[in-house]
Amino acid sequence: MLAALIIVFREVLEAGLFIGVVLAASRGVPGRDRAVTLGVLAGLAGSVVVALFAAEISEAFSGRGQEIFNASVLLLAVVMLTWHVVWMASHAREMTARLKELGHAVAAGSQSVVVLGVAVASAVMREGSEVVLFLTGIMMQGGSNAAALALGSAGGLALGAAVSAVVYTGLMVVPLRRVFAVTGALVTLLAAGLAAEAVRQLSNAGLIDVLDGTLWDSSWLLSEDSWPGRVLHVLIGYIDRPTAVEVLAYVATIATIYLLSARVRPRPAAAKPHAAAPSARPAGLPDRDAA
Amino acid sequence: MRHVLTANGLILGAAALALVLAAPLMRAVAADEEAEVTISLKDHKFDPAEIKVPASKAIKLTVNNLDATPEEFESHPLGVEKVIAGKGTATIRLKPLAKGTYKFVGEYHEETAKGTIVAE
Numbered sequence: 001m002l003a004a005l006i007i008v009f010r011e012v013l014e015a016g017l018f019i020g021v022v023l024a025a026s027r028g029v030p031g032r033d034r035a036v037t038l039g040v041l042a043g044l045a046g047s048v049v050v051a052l053f054a055a056e057i058s059e060a061f062s063g064r065g066q067e068i069f070n071a072s073v074l075l076l077a078v079v080m081l082t083w084h085v086v087w088m089a090s091h092a093r094e095m096t097a098r099l100k101e102l103g104h105a106v107a108a109g110s111q112s113v114v115v116l117g118v119a120v121a122s123a124v125m126r127e128g129s130e131v132v133l134f135l136t137g138i139m140m141q142g143g144s145n146a147a148a149l150a151l152g153s154a155g156g157l158a159l160g161a162a163v164s165a166v167v168y169t170g171l172m173v174v175p176l177r178r179v180f181a182v183t184g185a186l187v188t189l190l191a192a193g194l195a196a197e198a199v200r201q202l203s204n205a206g207l208i209d210v211l212d213g214t215l216w217d218s219s220w221l222l223s224e225d226s227w228p229g230r231v232l233h234v235l236i237g238y239i240d241r242p243t244a245v246e247v248l249a250y251v252a253t254i255a256t257i258y259l260l261s262a263r264v265r266p267r268p269a270a271a272k273p274h275a276a277a278p279s280a281r282p283a284g285l286p287d288r289d290a291a
Numbered sequence: 292m293r294h295v296l297t298a299n300g301l302i303l304g305a306a307a308l309a310l311v312l313a314a315p316l317m318r319a320v321a322a323d324e325e326a327e328v329t330i331s332l333k334d335h336k337f338d339p340a341e342i343k344v345p346a347s348k349a350i351k352l353t354v355n356n357l358d359a360t361p362e363e364f365e366s367h368p369l370g371v372e373k374v375i376a377g378k379g380t381a382t383i384r385l386k387p388l389a390k391g392t393y394k395f396v397g398e399y400h401e402e403t404a405k406g407t408i409v410a411e
Contacts (some may be wrong), residue, residue: 003401005396007399051361054361054374054376054379055376055377055378055379058373058374058375058376058379058380058381059379059380061383062382063381063385064382066373066381067373068375069345090402093378100372130363131375133363133374133376133399134361134363134399136360136361136377137360137361137362137377137399139358140359187367189359200370203386204370204371204373204384205384206349206384209386212386219367224367225367236346240367241367241368241370245374
């Protein structure tokens with residue numbers, strides 16, 4: 001039972017951390033809850049399908065199918081998260097204002113919400129398919145301990161969901177003025193970690209074979225097998241034995257998001273009131289803080 | 292002037308990202324440079340559990356899962372995590388290894404599914 005709990009928790013933890021950060025990063029975005037819920041449901045459905053076709057996916061592209069599939073899903077998430085951070089950079093002002101005056105509507109939100117849903121779906125699908133496969137195995141084995149294993153799995157699922165809630169609540173204490181700067185940075189690191197993971201998958205498939213020597217080994221200091229190592233791996237993409245090309249992908253993702261955000265971020269002096277805001281007090285006004 | 296993010300922005304971002312990531316020249320390793328090893332998994336145990344491979348040579352490791360249950364081949368030292376379907380086969384490509392011992396496990400049955408690769 002404990003083994004099942006640990007395995008399921010490990011997988012759910014990854015998706016849970018991801019969702020916690022994404023939720024915190026999109027506070028005040030209209031339709032966020034619905035998008036994230038739909039994302040989770042779509043991800044769950046996707047993970048069942050992926051688990052069903054695990055053999056076919058694996059055997060595609062001369063045995064490289066699984067890596068190519070994983071890399072594609074990871075890169076899709078990277079693009080979605082990039083889009084979200086950049087979108088938030090151009091709207092953070094309105095969002096912050098909206099959070100201060102509850103009920104104040106922000107018209108433009110639909111784009112970023114779809115992006116969030118897709119990102120969440122990709123994370124749930126990746127981790128979920130492994131849980132589904134593991135549970136399928138348990139059910140096939142049957143026997144007297146199947147119930148205990150199922151119970152352990154349920155416990156793992158609940159723990160993973162709890163972690164998601166803790167991360168979200170933890171990020172709620174960030175002061176409103178800073179919240180989008182902090183969560184933007186977190187999502188950027190999350191995306192960078194996924195990009196490095198995608199590169200690792202392509203490298204494992206033999207599709208990238210340059211700069212693939214190990215750059216350093218910090219497993220003696222913080223092993224990826226340890227719980228802190230696992231959490232950091234999910235949150236900021238920590239790898240204890242990274243290759244040069246993985247580090248390159250990591251840095252390139254951060255640079256891309258940073259440059260795109262800088263390009264769209266409205267300058268304080270040039271910021272105009274949001275055209276679609278019906279309120280008499282426009283959302284774009286300078287912060288009248290400490291409220 | 293307020294910049295509004297458009298679909299162009301997304302395409303630009305995606306293209307930039309794809310370029311950066313694809314830049315390290317995607318090349319497939321020629322098959323004839325690889326050493327091939329095949330192992331099987333039965334009753335949640337690897338057979339053989341110890342694999343000897345030449346060091347400094349790419350390896351194509353084939354794992355035949357003879358069990359009906361799925362398994363996940365996992366090795367942090369090797370940087371590999373790969374799902375193997377029940378009664379399925381997985382191909383794991385390993386970069387040329389430095390001399391040494393590398394552990395791997397079947398994540399779903401870690402107590403029994405254990406093995407090592409010895410590069411010499």
